[in-house]
Amino acid sequence: GENVEQHPSTLSVQEGDSAVIKCTYSDSASNYFPWYKQELGKRPQLIIDIRSNVGEKKDQRIAVTLNKTAKHFSLHITETQPEDSAVYFCAASRGSSNTGKLIFGQGTTLQVKP
Amino acid sequence: SQTIHQWPATLVQPVGSPLSLECTVEGTSNPNLYWYRQAAGRGLQLLFYSVGIGQISSEVPQNLSASRPQDRQFILSSKKLLLSDSGFYLCAWSTAGVDETQYFGPGTRLLVL
Numbered sequence: 001g002e003n004v005e006q007h008p009s010t011l012s013v014q015e016g017d018s019a020v021i022k023c024t025y026s027d028s029a030s031n032y033f034p035w036y037k038q039e040l041g042k043r044p045q046l047i048i049d050i051r052s053n054v055g056e057k058k059d060q061r062i063a064v065t066l067n068k069t070a071k072h073f074s075l076h077i078t079e080t081q082p083e084d085s086a087v088y089f090c091a092a093s094r095g096s097s098n099t100g101k102l103i104f105g106q107g108t109t110l111q112v113k114p
Numbered sequence: 115s116q117t118i119h120q121w122p123a124t125l126v127q128p129v130g131s132p133l134s135l136e137c138t139v140e141g142t143s144n145p146n147l148y149w150y151r152q153a154a155g156r157g158l159q160l161l162f163y164s165v166g167i168g169q170i171s172s173e174v175p176q177n178l179s180a181s182r183p184q185d186r187q188f189i190l191s192s193k194k195l196l197l198s199d200s201g202f203y204l205c206a207w208s209t210a211g212v213d214e215t216q217y218f219g220p221g222t223r224l225l226v227l
Contacts, residue, residue, distance in 0.1 A: 046216075100214045100216065102216055106157045
């Protein structure tokens, strides 16, 4: 069935360094890839998303890249700050599906050390 | 703008008791609705989704059920809670047939003792 693998499960970086989280997906029909940030005790919040017709998207310090041939996509956070510490989830979806179901990765706990 | 509400925010229930969690969405019509469960320190497990009133799809067999009595209301229920039902329950919505982006409610933290 559909599956999204996310790595690493935990990531610790120094403030100011970059962080990269990678996901691979199994369904070649997937064409929508969002990233969510979940702070402790809070709801997941969408931080960036990308569709299959583009290879990269940036929003200030965060960027997402997509390689459809290899079926993987990555989240890049530059100049990390302590407030970036959270759990990050990737997801994949078939855009044409009526259900709008997202297949989530297992999550990455990012710790940014001041 | 659209908003999503969940209640209660927290709940402590004894094993074997019933459960009813409610989710409502404002500012949109005919949304897709979803129930997720998140165990402590774990990922998001999709429990149910609905594409319309009375239409419920179950993702994981268990002692929970869901209902959608109105267009923007989604209810998660159980007749008898188990210890393993403890967790953070999240409701989410998306715009049917337009945008797959899901927006999450504030969640209900359930502790079964």
